Structures are given as C-alpha cells and as structure tokens.
Amino acid sequence: MDFLEKILLEKEKEVAKMPLEKVGKVRKTTSFIERLRKNEQNLQIIAEVKRASPSLGAINMEVDVLNQAKQYEQANVSAISVLTDPVFFKGNIEDLRLVAKNVELPVLNKDFIIDEKQVNRAVNAGATMILLIVAALSKERLQVLYEYATSIGLEVLVEVHNEEELAVAHSIGGNLIGVNNRNLKTFEVSIETSLHLAKLQKSGVFYISESGIKSAVEAKKVAENYRAVLVGEALMKEKDAKTAASRLQVRRNVD
Numbered sequence: 001m002d003f004l005e006k007i008l009l010e011k012e013k014e015v016a017k018m019p020l021e022k023v024g025k026v027r028k029t030t031s032f033i034e035r036l037r038k039n040e041q042n043l044q045i046i047a048e049v050k051r052a053s054p055s056l057g058a059i060n061m062e063v064d065v066l067n068q069a070k071q072y073e074q075a076n077v078s079a080i081s082v083l084t085d086p087v088f089f090k091g092n093i094e095d096l097r098l099v100a101k102n103v104e105l106p107v108l109n110k111d112f113i114i115d116e117k118q119v120n121r122a123v124n125a126g127a128t129m130i131l132l133i134v135a136a137l138s139k140e141r142l143q144v145l146y147e148y149a150t151s152i153g154l155e156v157l158v159e160v161h162n163e164e165e166l167a168v169a170h171s172i173g174g175n176l177i178g179v180n181n182r183n184l185k186t187f188e189v190s191i192e193t194s195l196h197l198a199k200l201q202k203s204g205v206f207y208i209s210e211s212g213i214k215s216a217v218e219a220k221k222v223a224e225n226y227r228a229v230l231v232g233e234a235l236m237k238e239k240d241a242k243t244a245a246s247r248l249q250v251r252r253n254v255d
C-alpha cells in the first residue's frame with residue numbers, strides 16, 4: 001500500500017464519523033482568481049498553515065495559528081491554505097475557522113476531500129476554496145465534487161502530479177490547477193515536475209506550483225509559467241514568516 005492509499009483509508013474512517021452539515025453561504029471576499037488577474041507581474045503566494053506532515057513529522061507543533069495567518073496577511077499573500085487533516089498533518093477544522101474569521105483573504109481547505117460532507121463543513125468554517133486531488137478520486141467522483149463545489153460558489157484547486165492527471169483536470173473544466181511537485185505516493189519532491197508540465201498548459205487556466213518552494217531560487221524557476229506557489233514548510237519553519245513570504249513574491253517577466 002502506498003502513502004496516498006494509507007491516507008485515503010484513514011480519511012474514509014474520518015468522513016464516516018463526520019456529521020452532514022447543512023451548507024451555508026460562502027464567505028464573501030475578492031476571489032483568488034480575481035487576485036491573480038490583478039497581480040500578473042509578481043508571483044503570488046498561497047501560504048500554508050502546516051503543523052506536521054507525513055514526510056517530515058513535526059514541522060511547527062507550537063504554532064500560534066492566528067499570528068501565523070496575520071503574518072501571511074501582512075506579507076500580502078493572495079490566499080491562506082489551512083491543512084485540516086488531524087491524523088497525518090495534526091490540523092483541524094477549528095484552525096481554518098479561526099483563520100477565516102480573522103483575515104479578509106481567500107482561505108483554502110487543504111485536505112483529502114472525498115465527500116460532500118467535507119465540502120459543506122469547509123464552507124461553514126469559512127473556506128472559500130477547496131482542494132480536489134486527481135490521484136485521490138475516480139474521474140466521475142472528481143467531476144461530481146467539482147461541480148458541487150463550484151455550484152455553491154467555492155473556488156476549486158484541482159491538484160495533479162503528472163501528464164495523465166493534468167489531462168483529467170483539463171477535461172473536467174478545471175480553471176485553477178495546482179501542479180504538486182511532491183509525489184503523494186513516494187513523497188519525492190522535484191521542481192522539475194512543474195517545469196515539465198508547464199509545456200502542457202492551456203490558455204484561460206491559472207496554474208499554481210505546489211510544494212518544495214523553499215526560497216526565491218525555486219520561486220524564480222517557476223515564476224515564468226506559474227501564477228502562484230503554494231508554500232508550507234519553508235514558511236512554518238521561519239521565525240519571521242512575513243519576511244519569508246514577501247521574499248517569494250518574485251517578478252514574473254511578463255511585460
């Protein structure tokens with residue numbers, strides 16, 4: 001069994017116990033895509049709240065979640081991602097609720113979403129975006145969850161890792177696609193994944209490079225072909241997360 005299968009097995013147990021909430025309205029904010037449209041010149045940041053991970057174990061277990069989110073906001077990031085998986089990432093939905101209540105920014109519920117119950121819970125906690133991972137869902141289920149989420153006003157980041165998954169993300173009409181540089185089955189991380197898949201980009205779609213961005217060096221490598229980067233570990237390990245997030249907003253050479 002690979003790591004992703006292990007995570008999904010636990011997720012099924014978690015979701016089975018999760019109550020079905022009646023979904024409310026999506027929190028109002030300038031959407032993430034709107035922010036990307038307005039800020040083409042510099043690489044935008046989705047800054048993540050990530051206490052721990054399956055690949056690293058503890059990253060920053062003592063984090064003051066509100067303070068971390070405020071530092072991200074002061075650094076002018078375009079969105080905040082909150083990991084809500086309790087078993088492998090030591091997160092929870094209350095972290096997301098706290099962040100969403102205290103920032104104006106779009107908030108991404110980063111989790112392994114396999115069921116509408118999780119989508120409703122995300123909206124009710126203040127998320128404006130969810131993640132759907134192509135490798136975690138059948139194409140049919142991906143399409144159903146994508147349509148459900150967008151129909152209630154969420155933005156959906158569709159995550160891929162290879163050419164086949166990218167084709168699936170395009171075929172379901174994904175307009176916000178995240179290329180994860182981390183292989184979720186082996187945890188291997190390579191920026192080459194983003195560089196390779198950049199050749200297959202389509203117009204009208206916003207592409208984000210996820211994972212393994214540690215400094216302006218990696219940010220510059222993807223800046224030409226990607227509108228934003230999703231960064232967790234590098235920001236969670238920094239004392240001054242605001243400065244660290246600001247440094248990643250490199251020029252994109254798009255004049």
Ligand SMILES: O=C(O)c1ccccc1NCC(=O)[C@H](O)[C@H](O)COP(=O)(O)O
Nearest residue numbers: 053054055184210211212230231232233
């Ligand atoms: O981070 C992991 O170890 C991990 C393992 C298995 C599935 C997902 C995993 N991470 C989720 C993410 O995609 C990252 O948190 C996110 O892209 C930020 O990555 P990084 O900047 O490398 O912390």
